[in-house]
Amino acid sequence: MVSCPHSMDRLLHRFAEGEQNFAGIDLTAANLTGAQLPFINLSDANLHRANLKNAFLPGADLVRAQLSQACLAGTNLLGADLLRAHLHQADLYRALLSGARLVGVDLSGANLVEASLDGTDLSGAMLRKANLQGANLKGANLRGADLRDANLRGAILDDVAFHCTFMPDGSCRDCGDIDAFPLLPETVPLPSTLENLNGPPLEQDR
Numbered sequence: 001m002v003s004c005p006h007s008m009d010r011l012l013h014r015f016a017e018g019e020q021n022f023a024g025i026d027l028t029a030a031n032l033t034g035a036q037l038p039f040i041n042l043s044d045a046n047l048h049r050a051n052l053k054n055a056f057l058p059g060a061d062l063v064r065a066q067l068s069q070a071c072l073a074g075t076n077l078l079g080a081d082l083l084r085a086h087l088h089q090a091d092l093y094r095a096l097l098s099g100a101r102l103v104g105v106d107l108s109g110a111n112l113v114e115a116s117l118d119g120t121d122l123s124g125a126m127l128r129k130a131n132l133q134g135a136n137l138k139g140a141n142l143r144g145a146d147l148r149d150a151n152l153r154g155a156i157l158d159d160v161a162f163h164c165t166f167m168p169d170g171s172c173r174d175c176g177d178i179d180a181f182p183l184l185p186e187t188v189p190l191p192s193t194l195e196n197l198n199g200p201p202l203e204q205d206r
Contacts, residue, residue, distance in 0.1 A: 008032065015040065023061075068106075118156075 008030040011022055021041045028048050035055045043063040051071045058078040065085045073093040080100045089109040096116045104124045111131050118138040125145045134154040143163040150168045162173040 007025055007027055011025060011027070012035065014022075015037060020039060022045065023041050023043045024045060025042065026046045027042075027050050028046050030047070030050045032055055033051050033053045035052065035057075037055065037057050037060065039059040039061075040057065041061040042065055043061045044065065045062070046066045047070050048066050049069045050067070052075050053071050054074040055072070056076045057080060058076050060077065060080045062077075062085050063081055063083045065082070067090050068086050068088040069090060070087070071091045072087075072095050073091050074095060075092070076096045077100055078096050078098050080097070082100060082102050082105050084104040084106075085102075086106045087110050088106050090107070091111045092107075092115050093111050094114045094116075095112070097120055098116045099119045100117075100121075102117075102120050102122045102125055105122070106126045107130050108126050108128045109130060110127075112135050113131055114134040114136075115132070116136050117132075117140055118136045119140065120137075121141045122145050123141050123143045125142070127145055127147045127150050129149045130147075131151045132155045133151050135152075136156045137160055138156050139159045141161045142165050143161055144165065146166045147168050148166050148170055152168060164175050165173045167173055
């Protein structure tokens with residue numbers, strides 16, 4: 001993993017010069033509040049406890065990134081790729097994740113209150129004890145996800161795909177043939193273009 005004392009400053013400088021590939025960089029506890037980093041490659045990066053509040057990261061590659069206990073409140077992650085990313089106890093209050101790929105992601109204990117998760121692929125995601133109160137999950141794919149002890153109060157669940165999904169009460173939705181659930185794909189193509197990347201503004205601080 002790439003690591004240096006001034007990783008954050010160097011990243012911002014290099015990104016401003018046109019570089020986008022920062023795979024494996026160490027940004028532990030970095031302050032990237034409001035950073036403008038669209039389509040950046042942070043796959044396998046260490047962002048544990050980093051502050052990315054209100055950052056602009058649409059289309060970002062965060063595959064297998066370590067984001068546990070990171071602050072992503074109000075962050076724009078529209079269409080981002082977070083395949084198997086680690087977001088245990090991360091703060092995603094009002095984060096914009098519409099259309100993102102969250103296959104196999106660890107969101108256990110995460111704060112997703114009023115987050116925009118419509119059209120996301122959360123198949124195989126770990127969401128145990130996550131707070132999804134008031135979140136928009138319209139059209140999301142929750143096949144094989146684990147929602148045990150999660151808070152779904154007031155969440156929008158229209159057209160959500162539940163299959164072999166563990167619900168907050170511990171029951172399994174449509175689990176008659178749990179062995180038929182397919183293995184999670186290693187790769188799923190990310191669209192080359194995204195629309196409406198700006199999304200609605202965050203109207204109030206926490």
